[in-house]
Amino acid sequence: MSINLTLLIVMGVLYACGIYLILERSLTRVLLGLMLLANATNLLILSTGGYAGLAPLFDKETASTQYNDPLPQALILTSIVISFAVTAFMLGIIYRTWALARQDEIQDDLEDRRVARTPSFDAEDDAIVPLETSEFVVTASTPEERLHPEATETPKTASSREGGSA
């Protein structure tokens, strides 16, 4: 299987330009990049068909090895039609973006930006931590108090004395 060098170089250049263009922020350039990528891929499919040959129209006198492989051409036709539809749709979207925002650039996702700015502290979940989780009224609420009731009493009495003296 021989490969056409010109075709190969053209394909490589198309891929390079296509990838460069889809990395742009301008929508029209992105579209042009997608078109270049699609056409480069069509060339790739064409070169997988192998050697150049006669048009694949059946003729009894021609040996089967002289024909070109028809299948890649059928594939290319299909992919041209598909990229045509996508290009038309993208043009519609670009026009709509222009009509709505008066600019030809990809816009940021506002909700995404908002979530990214959200602090890790959540006002509702983190601010008020309820100390008493049970609905039943217990006199000694923590295990320590239950074990040593006299230990917890001392600071209380101390504070009440302070309060009394004041």
Next chain:
Amino acid sequence: MNLANLSPLAVLLPILGAALAFVLIRHTAAQRVVSIVILSATLLLECLLLASVWEGGTTSVTLGGWLPPWGVVLVVDQFSSLMLVVSTVVSLAVLIYATGQGMADGDQEAPVSIFHPTYLILVAGVSNAFLTGDLFNLYVGFEILLTASYVLMTLGGTGPRIRAGVTYVVVSVVSSVLFLIAIAMIYGATGTITMADLAIKLAELDQGTQNLLHVMLLVAFGIKAAVFPLSFWLPDSYPTAPAPVTAVFAGLLTKVGVYAMVRTETLLFPGDTLNVPLMVVALLTMVVGILGALAQSDIKRLLSFTLVSHIGYMVFGLAMSSITGLGAAVFYVAHHITVQTSLFLVTGLIERRGGSSSIDRLGGLAKLSPLLALLFFVPAMNLAGIPPFSGFLGKLGLLQAGVQLGTPLAIVLVVGGVVTSLLTLLAIARVWNRAFWRKPEDAEYPDPVLQTPGNVGVLPRTMVGSTAGLVVFGVALTVFAGPLFHLADGSAEIMLDRTAYIHSVLGDSAQVPSVGQSGAAR
């Protein structure tokens, strides 16, 4: 006559219906009747296909009189027919929901008569992708459903939708170009694009070439399936579309990508050469996806992140390439299509009743609308994998398969799967606590609708009915989990064996190459 010969109708009927709906573009009522009747007929046909495949095994249909390996073949096996039935049940429910929404809104929000034809084309593309036995035809199926989805995504052409649509279209086109490059290279290397023929001829290539082609296909399908490093586009673009559209996208489109990955892994490149990278990617998808979900305050975005996260479970099952693992993954796909779609439909209802889909604005919905609360609670618990729902059974199957495999990486994934399941419960519980449980006054910015007494924002019966139907279908998957798991395991066994698939396409004389186990996953 074999019933499987009718399988092209699963693609043709929706396309004909789309044409008819397009002709009736000025008659909305007739359009609705046509789409619902056509989709019901398709569903009936696909149920018959499933029954016939269950009895008679894998069958293939040659199209256009070109014999394989030259012509396009459609192959009906247990996996593809199961996917067809589940996807059409979901599409039918969403269509009825959308019709209800259209009727109630007087076609304000989900406008334009273009919805019905485009929707049917989308269904045709999905069916085509599930049925085809030809790699290029798979590309065409993808393009049919993607082009339809571009239109549905930007329906109405409002600012946010156009913005989200641009990202979606560009990413999808790039993934399609990658897929096409892979097809071209595969054709250059083997000279065929019929999948059954490829299964034989790809095995003859040297290992380096095989790996290159394998990775290219997986990357292209990974973008469509939203597997972790390639999933950035999904939570950005899905939430802005109209509720029924998001629901059907979430249910079906990523699963078509997963389906294509399953076919690549089982039919084209069997063996375990890429199992370790796939497992790592599955773990990252699960964990990163669910961590993203925890940060969100918009229910639609939160659900989009759980969608990404749960794709990881399917990739995990696929990466084990054992019958139990793959069977559990098949079961999980069927479960997840149903549950994720019903959750998005319920979110549409929440938005309608509560005026918003942000959990900072919602509150008290459980008291306002107990039915809505029930409709949210059942699929939400199902998604989080609470026993006895099908989500639990699917995850249990995956975890069992992981423990059975027993490699350190598989055990890490089992732990990751459990953690993801718990974090899903946390994310879902957050929605439940805020939107349903607390009083509307406690919300940060309560929506005025919530505090207005009386029947404000009543839910149309069709929308509630179709959502309830889908929730019941999800519960039915739980009730009939036994037979379904049996079917899933059977389909996994057939897919891993490959003989039935290859013989049904190329005739019984075809030699099936043996699967080389490199032992890389050990």
